[in-house]
Amino acid sequence: GGYLQRADELQRLNAFVHLDRDAVLAQAKAIDARRQAGEPVGPLGGLPVAIKDVLCVNGEPTTCGSRMLENFRPPYDATVIARLKSAGAILFGKTNMDEFAMGSSTENSAYGPTRNPWDEERIPGGSSGGSAVAIAADLAPLSLGTDTGGSIRQPAALCGVVGLKPTYGRVSRYGLIAYASSLDQVGPFAHDLADAALLLKVISGRDPHDSTSVDAPVPDYSATLDTPPETLRIGIVREFFSEGLDPEVEAAVREAIRVYEKAGATIKEVSLPHSKFGVPAYYLVAPAECSSNLSRYDGTIYGHRAEDFSAKFPGEEDLPPLIRMMMASRAEGFGAEVKRRIMLGTFALSAGYADQYYNQALKVRRLIRNDFDTAFKDVDVLIGPTSPTAAFKLGERTADPLAMYLSDIYTITANLAGIPGLSIPCGSTASGLPIGLQLLAPAFAEENLLRTARVFE
Ligand code: GLN
Numbered sequence: 001g002g003y004l005q006r007a008d009e010l011q012r013l014n015a016f017v018h019l020d021r022d023a024v025l026a027q028a029k030a031i032d033a034r035r036q037a038g039e040p041v042g043p044l045g046g047l048p049v050a051i052k053d054v055l056c057v058n059g060e061p062t063t064c065g066s067r068m069l070e071n072f073r074p075p076y077d078a079t080v081i082a083r084l085k086s087a088g089a090i091l092f093g094k095t096n097m098d099e100f101a102m103g104s105s106t107e108n109s110a111y112g113p114t115r116n117p118w119d120e121e122r123i124p125g126g127s128s129g130g131s132a133v134a135i136a137a138d139l140a141p142l143s144l145g146t147d148t149g150g151s152i153r154q155p156a157a158l159c160g161v162v163g164l165k166p167t168y169g170r171v172s173r174y175g176l177i178a179y180a181s182s183l184d185q186v187g188p189f190a191h192d193l194a195d196a197a198l199l200l201k202v203i204s205g206r207d208p209h210d211s212t213s214v215d216a217p218v219p220d221y222s223a224t225l226d227t228p229p230e231t232l233r234i235g236i237v238r239e240f241f242s243e244g245l246d247p248e249v250e251a252a253v254r255e256a257i258r259v260y261e262k263a264g265a266t267i268k269e270v271s272l273p274h275s276k277f278g279v280p281a282y283y284l285v286a287p288a289e290c291s292s293n294l295s296r297y298d299g300t301i302y303g304h305r306a307e308d309f310s311a312k313f314p315g316e317e318d319l320p321p322l323i324r325m326m327m328a329s330r331a332e333g334f335g336a337e338v339k340r341r342i343m344l345g346t347f348a349l350s351a352g353y354a355d356q357y358y359n360q361a362l363k364v365r366r367l368i369r370n371d372f373d374t375a376f377k378d379v380d381v382l383i384g385p386t387s388p389t390a391a392f393k394l395g396e397r398t399a400d401p402l403a404m405y406l407s408d409i410y411t412i413t414a415n416l417a418g419i420p421g422l423s424i425p426c427g428s429t430a431s432g433l434p435i436g437l438q439l440l441a442p443a444f445a446e447e448n449l450l451r452t453a454r455v456f457e
Helices: 004-007 023-036 079-086 129-138 155-157 193-203 247-264 273-296 320-332 335-351 358-375 399-407 412-417 446-456
Strands: 016-018 048-052 090-095 142-146 162-165 184-189 232-239 268-271 381-385 421-428 434-440
Touching: 004 023, 016 129, 023 090, 048 129, 079 090, 079 142, 079 184, 079 193, 090 129, 129 142, 129 184, 142 193, 155 162, 155 421, 155 434, 162 446, 184 193, 193 446, 232 247, 247 268, 247 381, 247 421, 247 446, 273 335, 273 358, 273 399, 273 412, 320 421, 335 358, 358 412, 381 446, 421 446, 434 446
Parallel strands: 048 090, 048 142, 232 268, 232 381
Antiparallel strands: 016 090, 142 184, 162 184, 162 421, 381 434, 421 434
């Protein structure tokens, strides 16, 4: 009840696109009944979990922050949702997000921006802004987000909460509405590492519905969290202290490094020489995959269908009405950023250009992955800032896509390499805005990542 009341009081933050009070209360009642009957209620028994609106929940609105899916109710649960249900979680609303997870500020939502509770004139980060705010403003104890290029870690940093992007393949993507399938991963937001560990365990593991989910044992992240790692060899990535890094963010991160030094860690400077190509490689790979994934929204089977698809420009009257319907539906259903990405991706994949752009980006992606492999020969974990700046003002970067894209300069490479990453609060600016510390580990080393972060917590 307390969380529902807070959600009412803090509606101005616009953290939720959909929150059905009756559905929440009915789930809570069902859990109570099970508890009273002495039945097991599962590891999350009765805990509310807010869900990013990119994850399919059977029969519930799932908009992806888009007008395109305004009236879409999926006929099935995403695997992570099914797992939450059997773990006894209470699904606590659908959270606001950048349209189809494309953005870094939650300003690209068709349902208005989400506000940062630390300063309501600022953005919460994105694209999982609503899920980060749900934790920061105490609207729910746990939430799920997705991270394609930083969309869990960056809003976690800007909202002062914990956010974890698992290894690609650790968590099923079945029922996660695809943005860039080779990069997307679902992960937890929480107040602290113990809560994040608990939620990660519930959602992880092989799923026959997702052939990219990996059949590897899922450690009990909670059980080992308080055991410090056997070795504490920490790499400081030279390239993550580049120009554009805000001095207050840098100072907080350097202070965090000193905490590790005092804890007896071996600190080593390492280089990821190809990380400077991370943003350009990502902005070819991600839009290329998005242009393919989003071709399904054509107004025929589901999603928005334009009512008026009469010819509006010269030449259109010669097109078959079906084609005009598709064009008008996509023109009306998608927002500007999504259209920009579809055009970028279509161009990067087109005959005559693919070798120069898309295939080149794939080669760079491999080099970035190799850089990490080399670095992890000497160190267990890499640390640096999650985001180059604290939360910026609403509207500050909306007119400048490149400035917006640079918000993810330190997070994007982990997605390209498929490795796990975590953001944990490490201080604040003089004006009280949270700062996040990012930790990165080799593939499937989430357990070590959490334990290393715990030394700092
Ligand atoms: N900001 C990046 C983008 O717009 C990453 C988004 C994400 O991780 N979903 O693509």
